[in-house]
Amino acid sequence: MSEEIFFKNIERRIIDIAVQVKHASQNGISNQAKSGYYRFAILLACTIVEGLLFRLVKNNLDKTGGKMGESIIYKYPHNIPPRYLKEKTVLCIQEKVEINLSNQTKFSDLIEYSSKNKLIANKEKIKLTNIMRLRNKIHLQSLKEKDSS
Numbered sequence: 001m002s003e004e005i006f007f008k009n010i011e012r013r014i015i016d017i018a019v020q021v022k023h024a025s026q027n028g029i030s031n032q033a034k035s036g037y038y039r040f041a042i043l044l045a046c047t048i049v050e051g052l053l054f055r056l057v058k059n060n061l062d063k064t065g066g067k068m069g070e071s072i073i074y075k076y077p078h079n080i081p082p083r084y085l086k087e088k089t090v091l092c093i094q095e096k097v098e099i100n101l102s103n104q105t106k107f108s109d110l111i112e113y114s115s116k117n118k119l120i121a122n123k124e125k126i127k128l129t130n131i132m133r134l135r136n137k138i139h140l141q142s143l144k145e146k147d148s149s
Contacts, residue, residue: 006055013048017041039137046135053110053128054101056119061101068099068113107132 023029024037061067073095080089099109111132115125 006051010048010051013044017044020044042134046131049128049131050107050110050135053107053114054105057105057110057113058101060117060119066117068101068105068109070096071099073097107135 020037020041024034024041029037057068074092075095077090077092080091082088108129111120111125111128114120114128115122120128
């Protein structure tokens with residue numbers, strides 16, 4: 001994605017946020033409706049933050065030629081029969097794989113990479129984690145309590 005398209009998309013999100021806030025501030029709007037308008041504005045703002053963090057990480061990776069990290073995967077699992085060992089045991093091949101930055105990279109991984117590579121201070125890491133939690137409220141199945149704030 002080009003810089004121009006990226007920043008045009010941010011501009012569009014900011015306009016959308018302004019529209020939501022304008023709707024919320026109209027007279028005669030119920031508190032529930034206001035909450036909905038503000039909630040959507042917050043989600044839009046969170047997408048901007050995530051996009052900017054993605055670009056920060058991408059720029060750093062492009063400069064350093066680095067990678068997001070490594071992960072271990074386990075291949076070809078085989079259960080060892082219980083007559084040989086008292087506890088359940090699985091034999092498999094362990095393989096290290098490189099984690100690449102992609103459009104599917106999780107917000108939490110972007111935050112961790114940025115913190116570990118000193119692109120952000122711990123204070124910003126905490127703020128970004130809070131923003132990620134706000135954004136994640138879009139996933140209703142992960143909420144443990146009533147979301148009415």
